[in-house]
Amino acid sequence: MRASFFDMLVDLSKDRDDLFVLTADLGFKLFDTFKSQCSDRFYDVGVAEANMIGIAAGLSLTGRNVFCYSIIPFLVMRAYEQIRIDIAYHNLNVKLVGVGGGFTYGMEGITHFGLEDLALMRSLQNMSIVVPADLWEARKLARIACDYPGPLYIRLGRTGEPQIHEAEPAFEIGKPMILRDGKQIALICLGNMVHIGLQVADLLQSRGLSATLVNMHTLKPVDAGFIRQLAGAHEWVFTLEEHNVHGGIGSLVAEVLIESSYRGSFKRFGIPDLEKVMGNADYLRAYYGLTTEKIAERILTLLH
Amino acid sequence: MTYPEKNAGLEELINIARKIRLSILDLIYRTRSPHIGPSFSIVEILVALYFRFLRASPEQVLDPGRDRFILSKGHSCAALYAVLRERGFLTQEDLDGFAMNGGTLEQHPNIDMEKGIEVSTGSLGHGLSIGAGMALSGKVTAQNYRVFVLLSDGELNEGSVWEAVMFAGHHRLSNLIAMVDANKIQALGCTRDIINLEPLGRKWDSFGWHAQDVDGHNFKQIVQALDSLSPDQPNVLILHTVKGKGVSFMEHELLWHYRAPNEKEYRQALQELK
Numbered sequence A: 001m002r003a004s005f006f007d008m009l010v011d012l013s014k015d016r017d018d019l020f021v022l023t024a025d026l027g028f029k030l031f032d033t034f035k036s037q038c039s040d041r042f043y044d045v046g047v048a049e050a051n052m053i054g055i056a057a058g059l060s061l062t063g064r065n066v067f068c069y070s071i072i073p074f075l076v077m078r079a080y081e082q083i084r085i086d087i088a089y090h091n092l093n094v095k096l097v098g099v100g101g102g103f104t105y106g107m108e109g110i111t112h113f114g115l116e117d118l119a120l121m122r123s124l125q126n127m128s129i130v131v132p133a134d135l136w137e138a139r140k141l142a143r144i145a146c147d148y149p150g151p152l153y154i155r156l157g158r159t160g161e162p163q164i165h166e167a168e169p170a171f172e173i174g175k176p177m178i179l180r181d182g183k184q185i186a187l188i189c190l191g192n193m194v195h196i197g198l199q200v201a202d203l204l205q206s207r208g209l210s211a212t213l214v215n216m217h218t219l220k221p222v223d224a225g226f227i228r229q230l231a232g233a234h235e236w237v238f239t240l241e242e243h244n245v246h247g248g249i250g251s252l253v254a255e256v257l258i259e260s261s262y263r264g265s266f267k268r269f270g271i272p273d274l275e276k277v278m279g280n281a282d283y284l285r286a287y288y289g290l291t292t293e294k295i296a297e298r299i300l301t302l303l304h
Numbered sequence B: 001m002t003y004p005e006k007n008a009g010l011e012e013l014i015n016i017a018r019k020i021r022l023s024i025l026d027l028i029y030r031t032r033s034p035h036i037g038p039s040f041s042i043v044e045i046l047v048a049l050y051f052r053f054l055r056a057s058p059e060q061v062l063d064p065g066r067d068r069f070i071l072s073k074g075h076s077c078a079a080l081y082a083v084l085r086e087r088g089f090l091t092q093e094d095l096d097g098f099a100m101n102g103g104t105l106e107q108h109p110n111i112d113m114e115k116g117i118e119v120s121t122g123s124l125g126h127g128l129s130i131g132a133g134m135a136l137s138g139k140v141t142a143q144n145y146r147v148f149v150l151l152s153d154g155e156l157n158e159g160s161v162w163e164a165v166m167f168a169g170h171h172r173l174s175n176l177i178a179m180v181d182a183n184k185i186q187a188l189g190c191t192r193d194i195i196n197l198e199p200l201g202r203k204w205d206s207f208g209w210h211a212q213d214v215d216g217h218n219f220k221q222i223v224q225a226l227d228s229l230s231p232d233q234p235n236v237l238i239l240h241t242v243k244g245k246g247v248s249f250m251e252h253e254l255l256w257h258y259r260a261p262n263e264k265e266y267r268q269a270l271q272e273l274k
Helices: A002-013 A032-037 A049-061 A072-078 A080-089 A117-122 A135-147 A193-206 A224-232 A249-258 A281-287 A292-303 B010-031 B036-040 B043-053 B074-086 B092-096 B127-140 B159-170 B200-206 B219-227 B263-273
Strands: A019-023 A042-044 A065-071 A094-099 A128-130 A152-156 A177-180 A185-189 A211-215 A218-220 A236-244 A265-271 B068-071 B147-152 B176-182 B210-215 B235-240
Touching: A002 A019, A002 A032, A002 A135, A002 A152, A019 A049, A049 A065, A049 A072, A049 A080, A049 A094, A049 B127, A049 B159, A065 A072, A072 A080, A072 A094, A072 A117, A080 A094, A080 B127, A117 A128, A117 A152, A117 A218, A117 A236, A117 A249, A135 A152, A177 A193, A185 A193, A185 A224, A193 A211, A193 A236, A193 A292, A224 A249, A236 A249, A236 A292, A249 A265, A265 A292, B010 B036, B010 B043, B010 B074, B010 B219, B010 B263, B036 B074, B043 B074, B043 B147, B043 B219, B068 B074, B068 B127, B074 B092, B127 B147, B127 B159, B127 B176, B176 B200, B200 B210, B200 B235, B210 B219, B219 B235
Parallel strands: A019 A042, A019 A065, A065 A094, A094 A152, A128 A152, A185 A211, A185 A236, A236 A265, B068 B147, B147 B176, B176 B235, B210 B235
Antiparallel strands: A128 A218, A177 A211
């Protein structure tokens, strides 16, 4: 997914001499082509995320179109105050590309997890937030991002994500994507949980339960009308995300529902506060219950 | 785009500086605002920049080729506002709305390029990185504007400043000029007691910058330093200044980082500054 995103940026950079890419010394081999083709528009600023964001702001204030890259916690949390003031408050044309959503970096441990980023980014003014679900969406998003005005946070996985689409989908920032039309329950999924959600829907179908599945790739700007309409047409609404349950897509949907006349039922699936347990990404997802079987089982228990 | 030569002479610069201090005193006294001390310490450098060196003008605020000035030590903005007013970027109405409910200008600068405020500052440690980005942009696109960033000495405690110092040194951003208001006092005391910065000039030098030590209240020295910038390295002026400069009972006194003068103090300050 990460490579698809930046391959697309390389293609785009041929016709766009305003495109700059900054990294805080991460992305081994990822930028080789961009660097060889646009050496004066690629900068490894060193292990200095706060400075990277400030430099991006300065470049943007003088008319350049800037993409910043790092692993999510370093990009978002180390440089959060710079993002808050220099990028978000100034409403600058800077794209923040974070890699390693959720447990992507599994065995590397908690310092590398991306579990609070959405909560932090959601509260920033002017900040749009998009989480592509597969490499097709990531490619399309790279193209859209180049012309998207204002700050944009893009949360990527890393590599080997299952494909949702077979070709580039119709993908528009702010427009949720219905991937499965059902009747009784609605599954609102984010990023890599779209793939799990589709499997959950299949499993529930085999147990006689019809599920609608939404790829809610944009957290901000949020299509609240869509969420209200979706909720109105289903008895249960579930959210699935690989992010702390506080402040991510579950919180977002809950906010919309509680302020509407929704009288149905609602449940968030995500990551609680962490326990002292280690493992690779799949192991941790399973430990915290984010597998197809465990989610389906919990939904069936709730419904019966 | 060409800019009208301001090129004020030394005598004129001194007269403008006197006027600016009176304006700062008025702004602070009227609104009971903090930070009169660190505003007084940067008057000369601001006056020298805006009336002699900066290729920027209120008639061409959005010109991509303009020089940029960033007040990284945003808390001293009363001085910036007074200078921007004197130079025609701000109106008297703008100044009258300083620190007022529903007013115009806050106690830290808020971005408004059309009024000559290039960046929102107030959280220390941001300005030099932004300036480095602007300078890099100018280099890559072969524009000849320069970027001036004014920092406080206490601000140099922020690690992000040194990230930017390393970056600018490495990329030889000679169009970036940092200026340190070395008034030797930070929020809770003397810099030498809190985090000793010395030898400050040598620190910058060792990061690939061209450092010059300057009496920050001496226009002759400031002009000389700005006239002898290195053409192939980033430049820094260490401006040796006095916090509260110009008012005897405010000079070197930490208290005036916080307090606004009462009526009696105001009258005495007025007397001394006139």
